[in-house]
Amino acid sequence: MPSSLSLQLLRLRRPVVGLFFGLLGLVGLLLYGDYGLPWDEQLDRLNGIISLKYAALKLAPALARREPSFADIPDMRDNQDTDHGVIFQLPLLLLERAVGAEDARQVYLLRHLATFFTFLGGVYCFFRLATHRFRRWLLGLLGAALLVLTPRLFAEAFYNYKDLVFLAFFVTSVYTLLRLLRRPTWRAVLWHAAATGAAIDVRTMGVLLLGLTLGFAGLEMAYRPTLRRRFMNLLPLYLGSTALVVVLGWPYLWENPVGHFLEAFQSFSRYRSDMTVQYWGRQLSVRQLPWHYAPVWLLITTPPVYCLLFGVGTATVLGAAWRRPRAWLRTRSGRQDLLFAAWFFGPLLAVVVLQSVMYDGWRHLYFIYPAFLLLALRGVQVAWRGWRTAGPGGWRQRLGGGLLLLLAVGTAHTAGRMVREHPYQNLYFSGLSGQQAERLFERDYWGLAGRQGLEWILAHDVRPQVRVGTDARTGLVLHNNSLLLPPAARNRLVLTSADQAQYFLTVYRWHPQPYPASYGREVHCIRVEGIKILSVFQRP
Numbered sequence: 001m002p003s004s005l006s007l008q009l010l011r012l013r014r015p016v017v018g019l020f021f022g023l024l025g026l027v028g029l030l031l032y033g034d035y036g037l038p039w040d041e042q043l044d045r046l047n048g049i050i051s052l053k054y055a056a057l058k059l060a061p062a063l064a065r066r067e068p069s070f071a072d073i074p075d076m077r078d079n080q081d082t083d084h085g086v087i088f089q090l091p092l093l094l095l096e097r098a099v100g101a102e103d104a105r106q107v108y109l110l111r112h113l114a115t116f117f118t119f120l121g122g123v124y125c126f127f128r129l130a131t132h133r134f135r136r137w138l139l140g141l142l143g144a145a146l147l148v149l150t151p152r153l154f155a156e157a158f159y160n161y162k163d164l165v166f167l168a169f170f171v172t173s174v175y176t177l178l179r180l181l182r183r184p185t186w187r188a189v190l191w192h193a194a195a196t197g198a199a200i201d202v203r204t205m206g207v208l209l210l211g212l213t214l215g216f217a218g219l220e221m222a223y224r225p226t227l228r229r230r231f232m233n234l235l236p237l238y239l240g241s242t243a244l245v246v247v248l249g250w251p252y253l254w255e256n257p258v259g260h261f262l263e264a265f266q267s268f269s270r271y272r273s274d275m276t277v278q279y280w281g282r283q284l285s286v287r288q289l290p291w292h293y294a295p296v297w298l299l300i301t302t303p304p305v306y307c308l309l310f311g312v313g314t315a316t317v318l319g320a321a322w323r324r325p326r327a328w329l330r331t332r333s334g335r336q337d338l339l340f341a342a343w344f345f346g347p348l349l350a351v352v353v354l355q356s357v358m359y360d361g362w363r364h365l366y367f368i369y370p371a372f373l374l375l376a377l378r379g380v381q382v383a384w385r386g387w388r389t390a391g392p393g394g395w396r397q398r399l400g401g402g403l404l405l406l407l408a409v410g411t412a413h414t415a416g417r418m419v420r421e422h423p424y425q426n427l428y429f430s431g432l433s434g435q436q437a438e439r440l441f442e443r444d445y446w447g448l449a450g451r452q453g454l455e456w457i458l459a460h461d462v463r464p465q466v467r468v469g470t471d472a473r474t475g476l477v478l479h480n481n482s483l484l485l486p487p488a489a490r491n492r493l494v495l496t497s498a499d500q501a502q503y504f505l506t507v508y509r510w511h512p513q514p515y516p517a518s519y520g521r522e523v524h525c526i527r528v529e530g531i532k533i534l535s536v537f538q539r540p
Contacts, residue, residue, distance in 0.1 A: 009137075009138065013137045016141070017127070017137070017141060020141060020144070020145075021120065021123075021124060024120055024123070024148060025117070025120060028113065028116040028117060028120065028158075029113070031158070031422070031423070032109065032112045032113040032116055032158055033109050033112070034422065034423040035112060035155065035158045035159055035423050035448060035451075036159075036423075036446070036447070036448030036449065036450060036451035036452070036480075036481050036484065037108055037159070037448070037451065037480040037481050037483055037484055038159050038160070038446040038447060038448060038480070039446065039447055039476055039477075039480070040161075040162070041108065041111075041159060041161070041480060042476075042479075042480055042483075043080075043081060044081075044084070044089060044161050044162070045089065045092075045093075045107075045111070046074075046081075047079065047081040047082075047084055047086060047089060048086045048089025048090055048092065048093050049073055049093065050073060050074055050075070050076055050078075050079045051076070051079075051086040051089070051090060051250075051251045051252065052086075052090055052093055052251075053070070053073045053075075053076075054075075054076045054251045054252070055090075055251040058251070058254065076251075076252060079252075082252045082260070082263075082264065083204070083263070083264040083265075083267040084162070084203075084264075085200070085201035085202055085203070085204075085246075085249065085250045085264075086201070086249075086250060086251070086252075087198050087201035087202060087249035087250065088118070088161060088165050088201075088202055089161070090249075092110075092111055092114055095110065095114060096110060096111075103487060104483035104484075105483065105484050105485065105486060105487070105490075108483060108484060109484070111161075112158045112159055113158075115157065115158055115159060115160070115161060115164070115165065116157050116158050118164075118165055118168050119157035119164050119165070119167075119168050120157075121168060121172070122164075122167060122168025122169070122171050122172060123144050123147055123148060123168075124144070125168070125171050125172040125175045126143060126144055126147055126171050126175075126370050126373075127140045127141060127143065127144040128140065128175055129171060129174060129175040129178065129370070129374070130142075130143035130144070130373075130374060130377055132175070132178055132179075133178075133333070133336050133337075133340075133374065133377075134377060134381060139377055139380065139381065142377065142380065143373055143374065143377050145411070146306060146373050146376070146377075146411070147369075147370065147373055149303075149411055149414050149415055149418065150302065150303070150306075150369070150414075151301075151303075151414065151417065151418050151421065151425035151426070151428035152301050152361075152425060152426050152428050153167075153366065153369065154418060154425050155423065155424070155425035155426040156363070156366075156426060156446075159446070159448075160363070162202065162203065163203075163363045163364065163366045163367070164366065165202055166199065166202045166203045166205070166206070166366070166367050167366045167367045167369065167370065169195065169198050169199040169202050169206070170199050170206065170209070170367040170370075171367075171370045172195050172199075173192065173195040173196050173198075173199050173206070173209050174209075174212070174339075174343065174370070175195075176188070176191045176192040176195045176196075177192055177209070177212065177213055177216070177339075178336065178339075179191070179192070180192045180213075180217075180238075181216060181217065181220050181335075182332070184217075184220075184227060184230050184231055184234050185234075186234065186237065189234045189237050189238045189241070190237075190241055192213070192238060193237075193238050193241035193242040193244075193245060194241070194245055196209045196210065196213070196238075196242045196245070197241070197242045197243075197244070197245025197246045197249060198245065198249065200242070200246050201245070201246055201249040201250050203367075204261070204264055204265045205347070205364075205367070207265070208346070208347060210239070210242070212339065212342065212343065213235075213238065214235065215342075216335065216338075216339055217231050217235060219329065219335055219338075220335070223329060223330055223335070243257075246261070252264075274286070274287060275359055276510065277289070277359050277360070277442055277445075278440075278441055278442040278443075278512055279293060279440075279441065279442075280440050280441075281439055281440045283510075283512075286357050286358065286359045287357060289355070289357075289358060291352045291355065292352075293358060293362075294348060294351050294352065294358060294362045294365055295348065295352070297361040297362040297441075298362050298365070298372075299430075300429055300430060300431065300432060300441070301361060301362070301428060301429060301430065302372075302430060303410055303411070303413075303414045303430055304410065304430050304431060305406050305407055305409075305410030305411070306372075306373070306376050306410070308379075308403070308406065309376040309377075309379035309380055309383070309403065309407065310372055310373075310375050310376040310379060311379070312378075312379030312382055312383070312403065313375040313376050313377065313378030313379030313380075313381075313382065314341070314375050314378075314379075316378055316379065316382050317337045317338075317341060317375065317378060320334065320337075321334070321338070337375075337378065340371045340374045340375055341371075341375065343368060343370075343371035344368045344371035344372050344375065347365060347367075347368050348365060348368060351364075351365065359445075360442070360445045360446075361442070361445070379403070380403075380404075380407065382400070383399070383400040383401075383403035383404050383407075384400065384404065385400070386399055386400030386401075387400030387401045387404060388400075417529075420529075421528050421529060423448070424444070424448070424449070424526075424528045424533065426444070426446060426448065427443065427444060427528040427529065427531055427533060429441070429529070429531075433530060434527070434528075434529050434530020434531045435530060437529075437530075437531050438512075438530070438531045438532060439512075442509065443507070443508055443509070443512075443531055443532075443533045444507050444508070444509070444533040444534070445509055447474065447476070447477035447480070447481070447507050447509065448481075449507050449526050449533045449534035450470075450477040450478055450480070450481035450505065450507055450534070451481040451484055451485075452526060452534070453481075453505045453507075453524070453526070453534050453536050454468065454478065454481055454482060454485060454493065454505070455485070455489075456524050456536060457503050457505070457524075457536060458485070458489050458492060458493065460523075460524075461502075461503075463492075464492060465492060465494050466492055466493060466494065466502060466503065467494045467495075467496045467500060467501045467502045467503070468493060468494070468495060468496070468501055468502070468503045468504075468505055469495070469496050469497050469498040469499075469500065469501030469503070469504055469505070470498065470504065470505050470506055470507075471498065471506060471510070471511055472497075472498075473509075473510055474506070474507060474509055474510070475495070477505075477507055477509075478495050478505065479495060482495065498519075501539055502538070502539055503523075503536055503537065503538055503539065504519050504520060504536070504537040504539055505534070505535070505536050505537075506534070506535050506537075507533060507534050508532070508533065508534075508535075515535070515537065518540075519537045519539070520537040520538045520539040520540050521537060521538050521540075522535050522536070522537050523536055523537065523538045524536040
């Protein structure tokens with residue numbers, strides 16, 4: 001029989017969970033207008049527009065040709081981003097039309113809001129996933145809070161259409177997978193197929209879900225032989241339905257599904273640009289990064305207490321698997337922990353071994369972070385049990401209590417930094433001073449600070465036309481962020497070359513060194529925790 005405390009907690013679940021996610025939604029509504037426009041946002045939208053034109057020509061050609069902007073939209077054969085699916089971009093375009101967003105500022109702010117609420121949906125699925133694993137809704141809610149209180153991911157949840165949306169879709173797919181493994185029905189298969197197909201249509205890396213599904217369905221058949229026939233009947237339905245969702249949601253695949261998908265999948269091993277990144281104080285080619293690039297970026301941008309609990313949780317899982325592997329796999333919790341370990345370590349090891357092209361930190365691997373947190377929650381569970389069940393004053397109780405205290409202090413400190421650094425939570429570094437981070441690693445690689453730089457210039461220079469320039473390679477920073485200015489301010493801005501400009505603006509990407517005096521007098525800068533991320537120079 002459940003205790004009275006358990007019953008009281010159960011009654012509190014709905015209002016507490018509703019309040020938590022309601023407050024998160026309110027935070028999104030209050031903050032979505034504060035962030036700048038990153039490098040790829042215009043290109044992502046254009047990719048969706050091209051795909052929408054292509055789909056319209058296939059489904060309703062006469063109606064498509066009556067669209068006023070039809071002739072200005074490139075054809076699919078001229079699209080440089082066919083290797084990116086558009087299952088998220090297409091609904092955003094329809095949303096723009098539905099709400100009547102026409103000016104660029106309205107369009108991109110709307111997209112930021114929609115992106116955040118997509119992330120919020122992923123956080124809710126993560127809450128359900130963690131609750132499903134640990135059978136404690138409070139632990140699930142703690143996991144959701146840790147996901148939100150990860151500074152870089154919180155900031156990027158407003159504007160990173162690729163990696164954060166993929167994270168949300170991937171965690172949703174793993175949740176539908178757990179439901180399928182627990183109770184294999186045709187409804188569960190169709191839900192999981194829809195989630196898997198949508199994830200693949202955001203990033204082709206979503207094919208990992210196929211391997212996880214088949215592999216762990218095989219484990220269920222091995223340890224639950226009574227369900228073997230049912231799984232064997234349902235898996236072909238899963239594969240076929242997933243393929244159908246992938247093709248339907250990605251117009252580029254319609255004419256040649258297999259060939260075009262393989263072409264898109266292989267494109268990630270043949271990255272088009274030989275871009276450089278700042279890593280450990282050196283400018284390195286993205287094609288020649290050391291094996292430790294992704295693990296180091298993960299560690300230096302994740303709150304330290306999360307990493308500590310991840311280590312405790314991973315050691316606990318490894319210990320249980322080592323001592324009695326067969327008995328461990330016979331338990332549902334053991335197989336789920338193995339799934340989370342495969343979700344986290346599999347892609348990370350693949351990137352290290354295959355020396356995959358990466359850039360902008362570890363953002364291409366953000367989708368493994370929920371698995372990282374699930375293993376960290378395993379560490380929280382161990383600490384809680386040690387604190388509650390060990391003898392008074394014993395080392396287990398002291399260790400468990402110490403870990404829980406560190407968790408409370410660490411999350412409070414992280415939340416405080418997120419408030420203090422707003423809207424530049426994407427500049428969060430753990431364990432590094434501002435000077436170290438500025439010297440060793442990339443800063444604002446999204447170029448978001450350009451927005452506040454332009455706003456400062458226009459607020460302090462009253463001339464009707466103001467000429468602003470930047471480095472030749474970072475011109476998009478000015479163009480993109482100018483789109484978020486009100487129309488009147490945007491009309492005053494003249495974007496020009498550095499030698500013709502009255503103001504020179506830099507975000508220090510590809511030029512981490514200080515600028516010489518010939519660039520003029522520095523009249524404005526932005527620092528985040530001691531890291532200089534933007535300078536405005538008044539030209540001589």
